[in-house]
Amino acid sequence: MLFLLGEKVVRRVSDEGSFHCPVCDSLQTSLHIIDKNYFTLFFIRILPLEIIGDYLECCQCLHSFDPDNTTQPTYIPGLVLVLSYLMLGYGINNSKSEAAAIYKAMTDREYDEQAIQDNIVAFNEGEDLFKTLKRLAFRLNTMGKIRVVEAAYLITRALSEVEYEDRLRVNLIGNALGISLEFVNEIINRIKQIH
Ligand SMILES: [Zn+2]
Numbered sequence: 001m002l003f004l005l006g007e008k009v010v011r012r013v014s015d016e017g018s019f020h021c022p023v024c025d026s027l028q029t030s031l032h033i034i035d036k037n038y039f040t041l042f043f044i045r046i047l048p049l050e051i052i053g054d055y056l057e058c059c060q061c062l063h064s065f066d067p068d069n070t071t072q073p074t075y076i077p078g079l080v081l082v083l084s085y086l087m088l089g090y091g092i093n094n095s096k097s098e099a100a101a102i103y104k105a106m107t108d109r110e111y112d113e114q115a116i117q118d119n120i121v122a123f124n125e126g127e128d129l130f131k132t133l134k135r136l137a138f139r140l141n142t143m144g145k146i147r148v149v150e151a152a153y154l155i156t157r158a159l160s161e162v163e164y165e166d167r168l169r170v171n172l173i174g175n176a177l178g179i180s181l182e183f184v185n186e187i188i189n190r191i192k193q194i195h
Contacts, residue, residue: 006040010051019070021058029059032067032140052178055139058177064141073143076120077105077115078136082173084119085129090159090171092120098158106151145177149187 017033035053038045055074056062063073083103086097101113123129137145153171160166174184 008038008040010036011040018111023061023063028186030056033057040085053138057141062143064144066139074139078148079151080115081119084116086155088123095159102154118191130176145179145189146187149174153188
């Protein structure tokens with residue numbers, strides 16, 4: 001007999017509230033979301049596994065926030081993290097203007113050079129990109145994860161000819177965020193169509 005086993009992420013609203021959303025720049029309704037992984041048998045939920053996400057989401061702009069820090073959407077630290085890591089890899093001095101342009105276009109904020117510098121120092125001291133991304137993923141909704149992968153691909157494309165290993169690195173960034181290879185490909189193909 002064939003058993004179809006699998007896993008499925010179930011999104012649950014645990015609470016509703018209001019907060020000052022820095023993206024909308026106004027008072028907005030927020031949802032407290034818990035993403036839980038379930039073990040499935042024939043696509044039916046059988047057993048709850050671990051909680052893989054816990055964050056606030058603005059009902060207007062749909063960005064995710066850390067419940068303990070709503071001053072910026074959580075994709076911004078993720079974006080800064082991948083930009084700094086890839087700048088370090090491709091050479092900091094010749095990547096500043098590209099990083100600044102991507103940061104401004106994607107966040108609609110002034111380029112935060114200090115945040116980039118702080119991350120570069122942390123990487124030089126041995127911080128592990130993939131472990132940090134996994135930790136950040138807990139506070140990111142899908143839209144936020146997509147933005148981090150987009151930033152990783154855009155800076156890679158701006159600084160390299162995008163060979164096999166460059167593309168593999170973007171896949172690994174997606175993987176650390178819990179995004180499948182197929183979904184990473186979809187995100188990249190969409191960027192190629194637009195730009
Ligand atoms: Zn908002």
